[in-house]
Amino acid sequence: MAQVHDIVLPDDSYYDRKDHLWLKVEDGRVRVGLDALAQKATGTVAYIKLTPVGRSVRKAEPFGTMEAGKYVGPLKAPVAGRIIEVNAEVLAQPTLVNLEPYDRGWFVVIQPTALERDLQDLMHGADLQSWLEAEYRNYQDEGAFAAE
Amino acid sequence: MTAPTDSTPVREIHFHVPGFKRYETGEFQQADRQQFRSISLTGSSCALQCDHCQGQILQGMVPAAGRGRLMEVCRRFAAAGTTGVLVSGGSDRDGRVPLAAYRHELLQLKEELGLNVLVHTGLVDRETAEALAEARVDGALIDVIGSEATAKEVYHLNAPPAAFDRSLALLEEQNVPVLPHIVMGLHYGHFAGEQLALEIVARHRVAGLVLVALMPLLGTPMESVAPPPLAEMAAFMAAARTALPASPLILGCAGPAGDVKVELERSAIDMGLDAIAFPAEETVAYARRRGIQPRFHESCCGLPWLFGGQS
Numbered sequence: 001m002a003q004v005h006d007i008v009l010p011d012d013s014y015y016d017r018k019d020h021l022w023l024k025v026e027d028g029r030v031r032v033g034l035d036a037l038a039q040k041a042t043g044t045v046a047y048i049k050l051t052p053v054g055r056s057v058r059k060a061e062p063f064g065t066m067e068a069g070k071y072v073g074p075l076k077a078p079v080a081g082r083i084i085e086v087n088a089e090v091l092a093q094p095t096l097v098n099l100e101p102y103d104r105g106w107f108v109v110i111q112p113t114a115l116e117r118d119l120q121d122l123m124h125g126a127d128l129q130s131w132l133e134a135e136y137r138n139y140q141d142e143g144a145f146a147a148e
Numbered sequence: 149m150t151a152p153t154d155s156t157p158v159r160e161i162h163f164h165v166p167g168f169k170r171y172e173t174g175e176f177q178q179a180d181r182q183q184f185r186s187i188s189l190t191g192s193s194c195a196l197q198c199d200h201c202q203g204q205i206l207q208g209m210v211p212a213a214g215r216g217r218l219m220e221v222c223r224r225f226a227a228a229g230t231t232g233v234l235v236s237g238g239s240d241r242d243g244r245v246p247l248a249a250y251r252h253e254l255l256q257l258k259e260e261l262g263l264n265v266l267v268h269t270g271l272v273d274r275e276t277a278e279a280l281a282e283a284r285v286d287g288a289l290i291d292v293i294g295s296e297a298t299a300k301e302v303y304h305l306n307a308p309p310a311a312f313d314r315s316l317a318l319l320e321e322q323n324v325p326v327l328p329h330i331v332m333g334l335h336y337g338h339f340a341g342e343q344l345a346l347e348i349v350a351r352h353r354v355a356g357l358v359l360v361a362l363m364p365l366l367g368t369p370m371e372s373v374a375p376p377p378l379a380e381m382a383a384f385m386a387a388a389r390t391a392l393p394a395s396p397l398i399l400g401c402a403g404p405a406g407d408v409k410v411e412l413e414r415s416a417i418d419m420g421l422d423a424i425a426f427p428a429e430e431t432v433a434y435a436r437r438r439g440i441q442p443r444f445h446e447s448c449c450g451l452p453w454l455f456g457g458q459s
Contacts, residue, residue, distance in 0.1 A: 013177075043208070044366040048407030067405035069365070072206070072426055073172035095366050144208070 002128040003138040008072045010102060013067060020135075023104065023122060030115070031077055031108040033045045039143040043069025045094040050075075050108055057083060059118055063090050063108055066094075067103035070144075075107060079118035080119045085109035101118075105123045160441045162423035163432065164449035167458045168208075169401065173429040174355040183446045185225050186234045187212045187245055194238025198303045199332065199369040200362075206238055218253045223425040232264035233257065233288070234449060241304045241354045242270040247279060247385035251419040254283035266327075266450060272308060272315035281322035286387055287357070287454040288319050292328045292349055293342025302334055302370075309344055309439040315350040329400060333362035334385055342384055344393050356396035356422075357388060361403035361412060375404045382415035389420050427447040 002009040009015060013022040013061035017094075020038030024031045034042070057063045063083060064073035087106050088095045096105040112118065123131050165171040167181030189206055195270055197203060212218040217270065220303035222233060235244045235254065236274045247254070247267055260364075266287045267280060291314045293299045300308045314450055319326045330345045349357055362375045375381070399416045403409060413431035418439065435442050 044371075046363070047409075049406075057385060067409070069363070069402075070169045071171075072428075095371075098366055123427075 004132050007040060007132065009035060009037075009117075009132055009134060011125075011128070011130055012083055013102070014078070014119055014124045015128070015131075016076075016121055017121070017131075019076055019078075021075070021078050022029060025115070026109075027117075028112075028115070029084065030081070030110050030112055031106050032108050034066075034075075035138065036101050037132065039098050039101045039105075041139055042066070042071040045097040047093055048075075048094045048097070048107070050091065051083050051085050053086055055083050057081065057110070057129055059114075063110075066097075068094075077110065078122060079112045080114055081110040081112035083108050086109045096114060123135040158441050159439070160443055161417060161421075162449075163427045163437050163442055163444045164398075164423060164425045165399070165426075165444060165446055166401070166448045167446060169426060171426055173432075175429050175432040175442075178446055180229060180446060182225070182228050182230050184232045184234070184448050184451075185230050186236060187218065187221060187360050187390060189213055189218065189235060189237035192238070195241045196239045196243065196304050199336075200302055201365060202368050204235070204365050204368065208420060209236055209322060214240070216253075216318060218250060219256055219260075221259050222263060226261040226263060230263065231287075232266070232451060234266045234268065234448060236268035239270045239305075242294060243299075243307055243311075244273065244276065245270040248276045249285045251279035254280075258284055258286075264447075264451060265456075266448060269319075271305075271311055271439065273319050274318055276316035277315075277322045277324060280319070280324045285324065286353060287325045287327050289327050289329060289450060290315060290319075292316070292330055293334065293341055294344030294346070294347040294348060295329075296334060298335040298340045302336070309348060312440055313348045313351070316348065316354070320352050324452045325351065327355050327358060327454060328352075329358040329360055330358045330388075331362055332381050333373075335374040337376055338369065339376055339380055339384070343387070343424070344425075346384075346388055350391045354392075354395060356398055357389060357392055357449070358398045358400040358449065359385060359421075360400040363402040363404065375408070377412050378408060378415065379428075381412060382419065385416055385419040385421060396422040398423040398449045398453070399425065400449060423453070431451070 020035045022035045037076045045068040047067040057077040059080040063077045064075040166184040186209040188206045191211040192207045194203045214219045269290045296308045299305045410428045
């Protein structure tokens with residue numbers, strides 16, 4: 001895993017370079033959530049709205065929206081595909097994104113349509129630690145952590 | 149309703165989306181998140197450790213504690229295109245932010261860097277009021293609490309409502325532009341001293357009034373507290389409009405999310421408020437349907453009003 005201070009990125013996931021969503025491949029499907037760096041910068045998550053099961057999403061287009069202490073905006077799909085599961089628990093308790101970002105705080109499961117292609121754009125593997133260190137520095141320089 | 153003509157002024161509503169919070173909706177996307185920055189003179193430390201925040205709000209401000217650090221940080225910001233700063237900080241046990249010690253640097257921010265300077269004051273003594281006047285700050289933002297019990301229990305501060313009244317009077321006496329804030333539901337989600345706070349504000353010359361709906365923060369004793377019922381907040385916004393008929397009223401940047409946020413912002417528009425920070429996408433559409441012209445600003449919600457309504 002990659003780690004800087006209290007921010008941990010597990011090795012078994014892929015990471016969106018811009019929006020810091022994590023993506024975990026499970027039997028050809030992908031589970032999606034917000035990584036620990038983004039959740040720290042986002043602050044207390046207060047509200048989440050997700051696209052219903054059965055709808056298709058394009059890569060980089062919204063599959064939902066999120067409101068938090070420091071963020072109001074879309075959640076953009078890291079891969080193209082069809083939404084096959086939505087986390088009702090996180091809709092009812094949005095702070096799970098802050099409390100358990102890699103476990104109960106996930107958003108949706110997507111049945112991808114072009115997984116191999118879409119994974120190429122995501123961060124994974126040996127470069128994860130150096131990427132996290134650089135991203136942490138950028139976030140810190142921008143004063144992006146917390147303040148709500 | 150008749151259509152506006154050249155002689156019929158179109159009502160405008162001002163939507164503020166300063167860069168300390170990322171904002172992206174179908175209606176508006178920030179172009180420059182560096183334009184307005186928040187700075188803490190005490191880093192993340194605050195002696196009060198109030199039940200609402202416990203210093204969390206300070207954690208994401210850029211720390212600038214110590215001699216010379218404020219100028220150093222602001223020089224870097226100005227070089228990156230920042231045009232305004234909020235200089236904040238934690239309070240001492242008496243509810244004061246150590247601004248007086250920075251009077252020369254605050255003036256330098258304006259004179260050397262050309263920045264708009266707002267400050268979070270906490271309670272104000274005469275020395276601080278004089279320092280802020282000397283520094284020619286553009287605006288003083290101060291939370292006004294109209295209940296001694298709320299100040300004590302939530303803020304851990306021994307301060308009666310008269311202490312806030314006196315702070316406003318001292319700032320007014322020094323001709324420091326003031327933009328008071330009243331948090332609706334600060335007493336663990338219930339209305340307590342808000343009405344008295346409003347009466348105190350109405351006694352003074354203010355640049356406007358910011359109303360904030362309580363937003364609980366994770367990891368604080370108030371994390372599970374819900375904001376007051378929408379009807380109570382709407383009634384208070386109406387009372388504020390009546391009490392301050394000619395002053396700008398602003399729904400500030402903290403508050404509930406989701407459907408409650410949309411309903412609260414609709415009420416704010418219906419009650420005649422002048423500005424809303426970080427509006428829901430639906431709110432912008434609602435204003436348009438009511439024939440109200442939306443105007444977006446990437447500045448703190450106080451700034452245009454402190455400059456007489458000009459952005």
